[in-house]
Amino acid sequence: MNYGELLKLLAPESILALTLLLVLGADATFLSGRAPGLRRAVAASLTVAGCMGAIYWIFFFPIHGHLFSGVLVVDPLTQVTKQVLLLLTAATALLTLETAFTPHVGEYFGLQLLATLGFLFMVSSEDILTIFVALELASLSLYMLASFAKGNLASAEAGLKYFLYGGLASAFLLFGFSLLYGLTGETLLAKIAAKITTTPRDPLLVVAISMVLTGLGFKIAAVPFQLWAPDVYEGAPTPSAALIASGSKLASFFLLEKMMTIGLSSAVGSGAFHALAAGWVPMLAMLAGLSLIVGNLTALAQTSVKRLLAYSAIAHAGYALLGVIANSSQGFVALLFYVMTYGFTVLGAFGVVAVVERQTGSDRLEAFAGLSRRSPVLAGVLFVCLLSLAGIPPLAGFFGKFYLFAAILRAGAPSLGILWLVILAIALSAVSLFYYLQVLKQAFVREAPLELPFSVKPSTQLVLILLALCVILFGCAPDLLVSKLLLALKAAAPGLVF
Amino acid sequence: MESLFFYLFAALAVVCGILMVANPFSRNPVTSAMFMVLTMISLAGVFVLLHAYFLAAVQILVYAGAVMVLFLFVIMLLNLKEEEKRKPGWVRMGFGLVSAGLFAALLLRSVAAARNAPLETAAATVDGGVKPLGLLLFTEYPLPFEIMSILLLVGMVGVVVLSKKELK
Amino acid sequence: MVVAMGLEQMDQYAPVLMMALVAIAASGGMLAASVIAGKRGHRPAIKDTAYECGMIPIGSNSARFAVKFYLVAMLFILFDIETVFLYPWAVVYKDMLTTNASLILGGMISFMAILAVGFAYILKKGALNWRE
Numbered sequence: 001m002n003y004g005e006l007l008k009l010l011a012p013e014s015i016l017a018l019t020l021l022l023v024l025g026a027d028a029t030f031l032s033g034r035a036p037g038l039r040r041a042v043a044a045s046l047t048v049a050g051c052m053g054a055i056y057w058i059f060f061f062p063i064h065g066h067l068f069s070g071v072l073v074v075d076p077l078t079q080v081t082k083q084v085l086l087l088l089t090a091a092t093a094l095l096t097l098e099t100a101f102t103p104h105v106g107e108y109f110g111l112q113l114l115a116t117l118g119f120l121f122m123v124s125s126e127d128i129l130t131i132f133v134a135l136e137l138a139s140l141s142l143y144m145l146a147s148f149a150k151g152n153l154a155s156a157e158a159g160l161k162y163f164l165y166g167g168l169a170s171a172f173l174l175f176g177f178s179l180l181y182g183l184t185g186e187t188l189l190a191k192i193a194a195k196i197t198t199t200p201r202d203p204l205l206v207v208a209i210s211m212v213l214t215g216l217g218f219k220i221a222a223v224p225f226q227l228w229a230p231d232v233y234e235g236a237p238t239p240s241a242a243l244i245a246s247g248s249k250l251a252s253f254f255l256l257e258k259m260m261t262i263g264l265s266s267a268v269g270s271g272a273f274h275a276l277a278a279g280w281v282p283m284l285a286m287l288a289g290l291s292l293i294v295g296n297l298t299a300l301a302q303t304s305v306k307r308l309l310a311y312s313a314i315a316h317a318g319y320a321l322l323g324v325i326a327n328s329s330q331g332f333v334a335l336l337f338y339v340m341t342y343g344f345t346v347l348g349a350f351g352v353v354a355v356v357e358r359q360t361g362s363d364r365l366e367a368f369a370g371l372s373r374r375s376p377v378l379a380g381v382l383f384v385c386l387l388s389l390a391g392i393p394p395l396a397g398f399f400g401k402f403y404l405f406a407a408i409l410r411a412g413a414p415s416l417g418i419l420w421l422v423i424l425a426i427a428l429s430a431v432s433l434f435y436y437l438q439v440l441k442q443a444f445v446r447e448a449p450l451e452l453p454f455s456v457k458p459s460t461q462l463v464l465i466l467l468a469l470c471v472i473l474f475g476c477a478p479d480l481l482v483s484k485l486l487l488a489l490k491a492a493a494p495g496l497v498f
Numbered sequence: 499m500e501s502l503f504f505y506l507f508a509a510l511a512v513v514c515g516i517l518m519v520a521n522p523f524s525r526n527p528v529t530s531a532m533f534m535v536l537t538m539i540s541l542a543g544v545f546v547l548l549h550a551y552f553l554a555a556v557q558i559l560v561y562a563g564a565v566m567v568l569f570l571f572v573i574m575l576l577n578l579k580e581e582e583k584r585k586p587g588w589v590r591m592g593f594g595l596v597s598a599g600l601f602a603a604l605l606l607r608s609v610a611a612a613r614n615a616p617l618e619t620a621a622a623t624v625d626g627g628v629k630p631l632g633l634l635l636f637t638e639y640p641l642p643f644e645i646m647s648i649l650l651l652v653g654m655v656g657v658v659v660l661s662k663k664e665l666k
Numbered sequence: 667m668v669v670a671m672g673l674e675q676m677d678q679y680a681p682v683l684m685m686a687l688v689a690i691a692a693s694g695g696m697l698a699a700s701v702i703a704g705k706r707g708h709r710p711a712i713k714d715t716a717y718e719c720g721m722i723p724i725g726s727n728s729a730r731f732a733v734k735f736y737l738v739a740m741l742f743i744l745f746d747i748e749t750v751f752l753y754p755w756a757v758v759y760k761d762m763l764t765t766n767a768s769l770i771l772g773g774m775i776s777f778m779a780i781l782a783v784g785f786a787y788i789l790k791k792g793a794l795n796w797r798e
Contacts, residue, residue, distance in 0.1 A: 003772030006640065017648065021783050024655070028790045072641050107659045114652050121645055133642045137649045144656045203608035207601075500676075546679055556750050564743045571736045632754030636762060640773045643751065647780040650744050654784040657740045658793045661733055 009065055009074045012054035012082060013120050019050025020113040027106020036105060043109040044093045044459075050113065051090035055083050064491075070126040070188045076488035078124045081254055084340050085123065088247045088347060089116040094463045095351045096239040098358055098456075101149045108148055112243060115141035119251035126189045126258060128177045135173070135219070135255070139166050142248060145240035146232050158235030165218060165228040173215025179208035180263070189263035197266040205267060209280050212259065213287070219252035220317045221310075223290035233310035238357060241306060242350035245313050246343035249320075253339045257324050257332055260284070268327060284325050285421055291318030296428040299435045305353055305363045308435060309346065312389060315432060316342055319425060322404045325418065326411040329493075333485045334407040338400035340481065341388070341474050345397060348385040348467035351460060352378050359454050368439060370448030377461055378454065379443050384468040386436040388475065391429050395475035401429065403482070500547055507543035514540060527573045531566060538562040550626030737793060748781055 007014060023046050031039045058079050066073055093112060102108055118138025125131050143166060147159020181187060183204060184195035196205065217225040233241045260280055269279015295315030302308040320342070323335025353363055355378055360367040372379035388397035405422050474481055518533040538561045545554035586594075635643055716722055755774055762770040788794060 002766060003768035006769070007772070010641075017780070021780075024787055025783070028787055068638050068641070071639060104659050107655050110655060111652070114648065114655075117648060121641075125641070127639075127642075129639060130642045130645065133645045133649065137645055137652060140649065140652045140656065144652070144659065147660065150660070203604055203611055207604050207608060210604075546676070549676070552754065560743070560746055560750060564739075564746045568736070568739050568743060571739050575733065575736055628754050628757045632758035633762070635751075635754055636758060636770055636773060637766065640769060643773060644776060646751065647748075647777040650748060651780055651784045653744045654741065654788055657737060657744070658788060658791050661737050661740070662791065662793055 005065075006067060006072070008063060009067060009072060011057050011061065011063075012086070013117060015054045015057060016050055016086075016113055016117050016120070019046060019053070020110050020117070022046055022050075023113065024106050024110045027110075031106070036100060036103065039105040040097055040100075043105050044097050047093040047109045047113060048090045051086040051093070051116070055086050058083055068127075070190060071130050073124055073126050075492035077485070077492035080484060080488050081123050081250065081336065081340075082120050084343065085116060085119045085247050085250060088250070088343050089113070089243070091344075091347050091351075091463050091467060092239050092243045092246070094459050095242060095347070095354055098351070098354045098460050099237060099239060100358075101152070101237050104148075108145070111141045111145050111148075112239075115145065115243060116247060119247050122251045122255050126262060127187050128180065128189070128192075128263075129187050131255060131259075132170075132174060132177060136170065138248065138251065139170065139219075142166075142240070142244055145243065146236035148240060149237050152235075154235035155237060156235075158232045161228050162232045162236075165225075169215045169218030169225065172211045172218075176208045176211030176213075176215060179204060179211065183208065189258065192263050193265045196264070209264060209267060210283065213280065213283055216252065216256045216259065217287055220249060220256065220320070221291075221314050222287040222317045222321065223294045223314060226291070226294070226314045226317075229314055230307050230310040233313070234304055234306045234363075238306070238350055238354040241309075242347050242354075245309070245346045245350065249313070249317070250339045250343050253320055253324070253335060257335055260324055261327060261332070281325055281327065284321055285418065288318045288321035288325060289421055289424055291315060291321065292425055292428050296431050299432070302435070303365050305356075305365060305368065305439060306350075308439070309349060309353070312432065312435070313346065315428065316389070319401060319404060319429075322408045322421065322425065325421070326404075326407040328407060328411045329486075329489055331404075331407040331411060333482060333489060334400070334403035336485050337474075337478065337482055338404055341396035341400050341471065344467050344470045344474075345385045345388045348381050348464055348471065349389070351464045351467070352382045352385070355454060355456055355460060365439060365442050366446075368442040369446040370451045371443035373451050374448065375454040375456060377465065378456065381464040381468045382443055383440060384471050386440055388471045390433045390436040392433075393475070394472075396471045396473075396478065397475070399475060399478040401425075403478075504544065504547050507540045507547065511537050511540035511544065528570070531569050531573060534569065535562050535566050538566070545626075548626065552628045552631050553626060734796065741788060741793065745781075745785075751777070 023043050026046065027039055027043055031042060062076070062079065064075050064079075066075075089112060093109060096108065096112070115138050118134050118136075118141060121134030122131065122138060125134060143159055143163040146162045147156055149155035180192055183202065184192045186192045186195055214225060218228075221229040232244065236244070264280055267279045269281045269283075291314050295311050295313070295318060299308050299311035299315065302311060320335055320338050323331045323338060325331070326334070355375070356367055356371065357363045368382075371382065384395065388395035391397045391401045393399075405425070408418055408422060411418075514533045514536040518530045518537060521529060521533070538557060542554040542557040542562070545551075545557060752774075755770070759770060
């Protein structure tokens, strides 16, 4: 084990860290005092270049290995996930060019990169100590991103709420981790799992699991840990909210799945209706059911589109949890497909909201009136993204949901006991169509009092179109991503036959 | 002898912790902060008893020292005097009590279980002195150590951005 | 030199305990002595009011703090934590130099490099500049 090896495995992260130092340094030295537009352009291009560099590195130098027996895990699965995370950040950085809310340009892009670094480390570790530090890195950066529009009261409130709830959730997570460590004396997930089977089932283990789920439930905004989400999505600067909704979700779900299926693989339990057994599955089933109900029904009453997207994000956390509950390799793949495509979709939706907000000064439903005539491109992107969120075929969201349901039904085939959750999810999916169509009705049917065309930056247009194309592509040919994920999972964990 | 000190420090930590959040004699935030210092110091005592010597020293240096200075600065910055009395709503109170009660029940159950069959918790394999800790940190956990430096960088950037006066 | 470890090291804490007891006894004794032996002053309410034609003070007596103190205190904590990591590093440095030199050197160099950039950033932004 030497430093060179560590650096080699950490090459994408190192590239990102260097980019970050470059962005901060360039903005603080020779760009200080220049026009904000120029500083934004330079910072964004550096950020995108860094992300792309890391993606290319992963693509052309596929290196795999475990360091320190699992403190650092670099395998095909983490590499694919990292590439998607980097893509999401690059897209967010380009969408940030649409906004002009802060004079601290270098820091804003720098913090996006720092949050991404946190995501990458979250994905590539199977050690609770490292996981916690990585999670804190991502969380701290996101708190800062949420409160970045200092002059804006809503942003300050968003940042404070996110920070206070997040701090509490971190404390719970840390307490849960320390209990797990106390029970087993190990920090590596696989070793924890091995030790748990040998000790008799212990009430302390239940405490530990529920504390870990509280901490991670906060990150994925599952009910009842969702209270921060609507205010943060609404108050935070739009690119920050987009990153919280896309990259943070993907990394957190990946972490949750690993935590549950590797670390707590011997405390699964059962969420079937007539065969309830203690473990994390019934706990997650409860979180999923509540998230589906609360998210979808509260979204019906929203008039702010960002808030609507927040409640829809809560509902989507409920859907994605089905993949974790399935507790199978199929469930893992379905979960990753769902959360990845959800990231692209929600980024597209937030991009449209950012433009509309900048031009009309509001993200209310009325602000979207006449969008199809003011900017056909934006309206088209919004159409694709929202319908995909609602799960209309042939868009990515439909296949995401389909795979999730298939995975959970196959996993629960012997008893079909978990069927209640699937029925709930399908029923509420129909409800969700209503609120997405509300937005689309404004955009396509209603007329604005003054229909001036929107001016959209070419970079924004390009990103939004690419995102929408991704959503359509993965909808029409989901196998492109699914087969890749399946192969990666098989290569990553050949012994992992669920 | 050791267990005597354990009970002493543990009781001190619990009592000071309670006095920190619910002091019946004073609602002055500075008093709460001082009780927090006492809690931290008693925890440092517990760490010593657990052979975590370095952690105990750091606990006093960083938490009882630097972090508490920060707390006092915040109290002065906000010019807080008496904390206002709040009346919690019944619903909120009920929810809080129910969840706290459930949690307490679980903890009590695990304590009871531990009485009957002492937990097979793995005893710490290394001593908590500086040297074993350093070896562990730099041979097995260099990655979290590196991430810490980035975490501290986030802190620096955040402090400067959020609390520096805007230049006109 | 023999490095005391394990239970023996616990014995080294006996002086610390003694010291704590002496400190508590000294401060408590002083307080008690002043209560017992001191003479209680006569202090009616009128003593605290403004003298004759002086202004009646309004507002609170505690002045508000400048945010700069807070800024410096936060930065101090960040570098304080950095130093905490330096200490175990320095202790194991010599041993690890023979077994795993690249890890102990490279690890600390990249750690310090990132923090040095942070420090340079703080200086450049004038966060430690008092007159601004």
